[in-house]
Amino acid sequence: SSTPNTDTADGTGGAGAANAASPVTIQVGFENTNEEPIGQAVEKWAELVEEQSGGTMKLELFANSALGSKSELIDQMVMGENIITIADGAFYADYGLPDMGILYGPFFFDTWEDVWTLLDSDWYADECEKLKEKGLTILASNWIYGERELMTKSKVVTPADIKGKKIRLASSQIYVEGFNALGATAVPMALGDVYTSLQNGTLDGVENPLSTLYGQSFQEVAKYILMTGHIKNFTTWCIGTDFLNTLSAEQQELLYSTAEEAGLYNNELQEQADEEYRQMLVDAGVEITELTDDQLAEWKEAAQPFYEMGDTFGWSEGLYDTVQAAMGK
Amino acid sequence: MNTPVVMMVIALLVLLFMKVPVFASVLGASIVYFVMSPGINSAVFAQQAITGAESVTLLAIPFFVCAGVLMNYTGVTKRIMDFCSVLTGRMYGGLSQVNILLSTLMGGLSGSALADAAMEAKMLVPEMEKKGISKSFSTVVTAASSMITPLIPPGIGLILYGCIANVSIGKLFVAGIGPGLLLCITMMFMVSLISRKRKYLPLRTTKMTGDMFWSSFKPAILPLCLPIIIIGGVRLGIFTATEAGAVAIAYSLLLGILYHDLSAKQFAQGLQETLTTTSSIMLIVAAASTFSWILTKEMIPQQFTEWMINVIDNKWVFLVAVDVFLIIVGMFVEGNASMIVLVPLFAPAAAAYGLDPIHFAMVFIFANAIGAFTPPMGTLMFVACGVTECKTKDFIKEAVPFYLLLAGCLLALTFVPVFSTGLVNLIY
Amino acid sequence: MKKVLDALVKVEAVLAAAILVILIACTFFGVLARYLFNSPFTWEEEVQVACMVWITFLAAPVAFHTKSHVAIEILVDAFPQKVQRVIEVLIMILMYAILIYFFFRSLEFISVLARTGRKTPILMAPYSVIYGVAPVSIILMLISYTYETVKKVFLTPAQNEKEEA
Ligand code: NA
Ligand code: NA
Numbered sequence: 001s002s003t004p005n006t007d008t009a010d011g012t013g014g015a016g017a018a019n020a021a022s023p024v025t026i027q028v029g030f031e032n033t034n035e036e037p038i039g040q041a042v043e044k045w046a047e048l049v050e051e052q053s054g055g056t057m058k059l060e061l062f063a064n065s066a067l068g069s070k071s072e073l074i075d076q077m078v079m080g081e082n083i084i085t086i087a088d089g090a091f092y093a094d095y096g097l098p099d100m101g102i103l104y105g106p107f108f109f110d111t112w113e114d115v116w117t118l119l120d121s122d123w124y125a126d127e128c129e130k131l132k133e134k135g136l137t138i139l140a141s142n143w144i145y146g147e148r149e150l151m152t153k154s155k156v157v158t159p160a161d162i163k164g165k166k167i168r169l170a171s172s173q174i175y176v177e178g179f180n181a182l183g184a185t186a187v188p189m190a191l192g193d194v195y196t197s198l199q200n201g202t203l204d205g206v207e208n209p210l211s212t213l214y215g216q217s218f219q220e221v222a223k224y225i226l227m228t229g230h231i232k233n234f235t236t237w238c239i240g241t242d243f244l245n246t247l248s249a250e251q252q253e254l255l256y257s258t259a260e261e262a263g264l265y266n267n268e269l270q271e272q273a274d275e276e277y278r279q280m281l282v283d284a285g286v287e288i289t290e291l292t293d294d295q296l297a298e299w300k301e302a303a304q305p306f307y308e309m310g311d312t313f314g315w316s317e318g319l320y321d322t323v324q325a326a327m328g329k
Numbered sequence: 330m331n332t333p334v335v336m337m338v339i340a341l342l343v344l345l346f347m348k349v350p351v352f353a354s355v356l357g358a359s360i361v362y363f364v365m366s367p368g369i370n371s372a373v374f375a376q377q378a379i380t381g382a383e384s385v386t387l388l389a390i391p392f393f394v395c396a397g398v399l400m401n402y403t404g405v406t407k408r409i410m411d412f413c414s415v416l417t418g419r420m421y422g423g424l425s426q427v428n429i430l431l432s433t434l435m436g437g438l439s440g441s442a443l444a445d446a447a448m449e450a451k452m453l454v455p456e457m458e459k460k461g462i463s464k465s466f467s468t469v470v471t472a473a474s475s476m477i478t479p480l481i482p483p484g485i486g487l488i489l490y491g492c493i494a495n496v497s498i499g500k501l502f503v504a505g506i507g508p509g510l511l512l513c514i515t516m517m518f519m520v521s522l523i524s525r526k527r528k529y530l531p532l533r534t535t536k537m538t539g540d541m542f543w544s545s546f547k548p549a550i551l552p553l554c555l556p557i558i559i560i561g562g563v564r565l566g567i568f569t570a571t572e573a574g575a576v577a578i579a580y581s582l583l584l585g586i587l588y589h590d591l592s593a594k595q596f597a598q599g600l601q602e603t604l605t606t607t608s609s610i611m612l613i614v615a616a617a618s619t620f621s622w623i624l625t626k627e628m629i630p631q632q633f634t635e636w637m638i639n640v641i642d643n644k645w646v647f648l649v650a651v652d653v654f655l656i657i658v659g660m661f662v663e664g665n666a667s668m669i670v671l672v673p674l675f676a677p678a679a680a681a682y683g684l685d686p687i688h689f690a691m692v693f694i695f696a697n698a699i700g701a702f703t704p705p706m707g708t709l710m711f712v713a714c715g716v717t718e719c720k721t722k723d724f725i726k727e728a729v730p731f732y733l734l735l736a737g738c739l740l741a742l743t744f745v746p747v748f749s750t751g752l753v754n755l756i757y
Numbered sequence: 758m759k760k761v762l763d764a765l766v767k768v769e770a771v772l773a774a775a776i777l778v779i780l781i782a783c784t785f786f787g788v789l790a791r792y793l794f795n796s797p798f799t800w801e802e803e804v805q806v807a808c809m810v811w812i813t814f815l816a817a818p819v820a821f822h823t824k825s826h827v828a829i830e831i832l833v834d835a836f837p838q839k840v841q842r843v844i845e846v847l848i849m850i851l852m853y854a855i856l857i858y859f860f861f862r863s864l865e866f867i868s869v870l871a872r873t874g875r876k877t878p879i880l881m882a883p884y885s886v887i888y889g890v891a892p893v894s895i896i897l898m899l900i901s902y903t904y905e906t907v908k909k910v911f912l913t914p915a916q917n918e919k920e921e922a
Contacts, residue, residue, distance in 0.1 A: 200567065353826075395777075567788070
């Protein structure tokens with residue numbers, strides 16, 4: 001359509017492709033702050049888009065969920081709004097792609113190399129295709145969100161140590177069942193309530209990337225971190241398929257390539273930040289324990305029951321083996 | 330601001346003053362924007378207006394409204410009133426002092442100024458008149474002192490603000506105590522002065538004996554424990570500020586059973602009152618989330634902050650400007666509605682000035698609340714006058730010293746942050 | 758007609774009250790389950806949020822009967838009675854327009870949810886059902902609003918008194 005939208009700061013919907021006079025604006029919503037690596041890398045992405053499009057495309061950034069919660073944004077994207085948001089497989093699992101959830105099971109990946117191999121596989125491409133049919137297109141998946149570690153009030157080394165311990169998890173079936181399978185008592189709770197709950201013993205522990213653990217000041221109330229890296233948390237940026245189709249082929253290509261490039265920048269920042277946070281946690285008196293290969297094997301072993309719960313999650317037949325094979329294992 | 334946004338704001342004002350219910354006015358204004366912006370999918374309108382009701386934090390509203398209503402039915406209020414009479418018995422103003430102290434202590438049980446004003450106008454004002462205190466003065470004291478109730482935790486204003494501006498509600502609860510007590514003490518002092526002049530005599534001339542104290546204090550102990558349970562429970566992390574509301578309901582039911590005062594019929598009546606109050610607030614909240622989605626999408630808060638910082642470069646001037654602006658808005662717009670629309674604009678600006686979020690929250694909440702006591706749109710004034718059949722004209726004349734007192738307290742809160750933040754820093 | 762409408766309001770009120778009781782109970786026992794028995798309800802938040810949506814919308818028509826919806830009356834009430842009646846009719850037209858627009862937009866929104874099949878993460882309850890209360894409630898709001906306004910604007914005070922009695 002050619003709506004004569006004179007005052008478009010929004011350039012939405014039909015105003016899309018050929019309109020050179022007013023730039024195509026896309027709004028990017030995410031939960032992180034501007035200071036976190038993700039926040040800085042999105043800014044980089046916006047710069048890249050502006051530069052490489054010669055000013056004909058523009059990303060408007062909304063940190064701290066200012067544009068709305070993730071599910072709200074995704075519904076809006078399906079309705080054709082000009083929005084991009086950050087989301088990961090645990091979310092897509094709840095969104096009707098149950099198989100994606102397995103990537104966020106405990107101890108699924110051994111190394112980040114495994115992650116990158118999987119992202120290049122046909123299996124992953126198929127999943128993205130299914131998501132596209134549901135109205136969402138993934139622009140880039142190579143963004144490291146962090147490696148999730150286990151922080152506890154008393155020292156934990158082996159799976160036996162967390163038996164019955166109350167560990168806080170985000171309210172998602174995959175996360176919750178993952179820790180229940182390891183023998184802990186999973187407590188879904190809003191992140192904002194965790195500090196006091198750790199302090200008074202309602203919780204025994206919490207898991208998250210080091211940056212979040214430090215950002216929430218949990219080091220004041222829990223003194224042990226086990227470097228489990230139980231989830232290699234990569235995340236993705238997605239856009240509404242309908243809106244994407246209103247853009248020209250070059251514009252679409254530009255979004256894909258810049259998202260990927262900014263992702264590499266993000267991963268560099270994440271790596272630096274991880275080092276810094278680790279040091280700050282140590283300085284705050286936290287004891288950080290690395291796992292030996294044998295101990296890691298023990299945790300992997302303990303996580304196995306989770307991968308036999310396919311019926312609970314609605315996974316495809318033999319999903320675990322399929323995905324392992326896609327990683328070349 | 331582009332044309333659709335300007336038209337939306339105009340539509341909002343027109344609808345509001347045409348007596349269209351507030352929630353429908355806000356929805357109507359948003360409709361204007363959506364109709365004028367054909368590029369935006371209009372289903373987003375419904376998405377925001379429906380999911381706007383979806384907030385775990387705001388569960389506290391039905392909970393604390395319900396707890397407050399149940400307290401009135403269980404005879405808890407009566408026990409606390411007897412205790413207040415003993416405490417303030419020797420002060421000039423007699424039942425006026427009881428009225429103020431009762432609002433303060435009931436503040437720990439109820440989150441709503443309106444409920445408090447309605448209850449005390451019904452229960453206390455006739456008694457005050459019998460003691461020779463004029464109807465208009467009694468009504469004014471009732472309405473003014475009920476402003477203390479939502480400041481003492483729990484309070485709906487504190488909950489709403491915390492939820493919108495993303496400030497810890499547990500901390501806001503603690504922060505409200507300082508301003509609440511400040512208002513209570515200064516108001517008692519002022520009422521004492523006025524009463525001395527008018528010969529509104531104390532309830533008794535004898536000194537308070539230990540016996541007297543104990544016999545009135547004992548029945549009030551359990552009800553007075555609730556605020557301690559709430560603050561303590563939240564502070565220790567046993568339950569969240571939201572869950573505290575459910576605990577408060579359970580506690581008031583327990584007291585009802587203990588005192589044999591709550592019938593099934595009263596319980597049903599209490600639920601009914603809770604539902605209509607909750608729905609009328611939550612519909613405004615939900616409608617406003619469509620409105621504020623539009624503001625966010627158009628990046629109005631950022632533009633507003635930028636503009637504000639350009640115009641005013643001093644944080645104290647900014648605070649005073651906010652005070653004046655909110656009092657004027659409060660004269661015309663119902664408090665919860667103005668809070669929902671304005672907090673997203675002002676909170677980021679306050680942060681940009683480097684103001685402490687708790688300090689700013691208390692200034693905002695207090696300034697926003699004053700409007701309920703002033704004409705033309707003073708909900709507290711209407712409720713109190715409605716129950717006591719006091720004429721608005723007489724009310725306003727009698728209220729002048731109270732307006733000055735409120736303005737003084739607001740200035741104190743504005744320029745002395747420690748009233749708001751002191752206790753929070755001590756406890757947290 | 759009046760009987761049918763009163764019964765309708767009663768049903769809504771009872772249903773909303775039942776949901777309020779569920780909400781209170783689930784939150785209170787949720788605290789006990791987590792704090793005393795170490796086994797939190799994983800589904801608690803989903804139920805709470807759904808209850809809140811249902812209470813807001815189910816009690817909204819009832820709030821028309823109890824006159825709980827706030828409005829700014831100062832300006833309109835300053836006009837003479839006859840003018841006020843004209844304005845009341847104007848308000849009625851606006852209310853219809855607003856609620857009917859909301860009704861159709863909410864159907865659109867629900868149909869998007871039905872298409873994507875989004876469900877709550879733990880109980881797997883479809884969002885189309887949770888939010889589906891809105892369009893139903895809007896219809897009920899239209900009915901309640903009409904009922905109350907007709908009573909107020911078109912009946913004489915004497916008739917009104919008879920109605921109340
Ligand atoms: Na209170
Ligand atoms: Na009072």
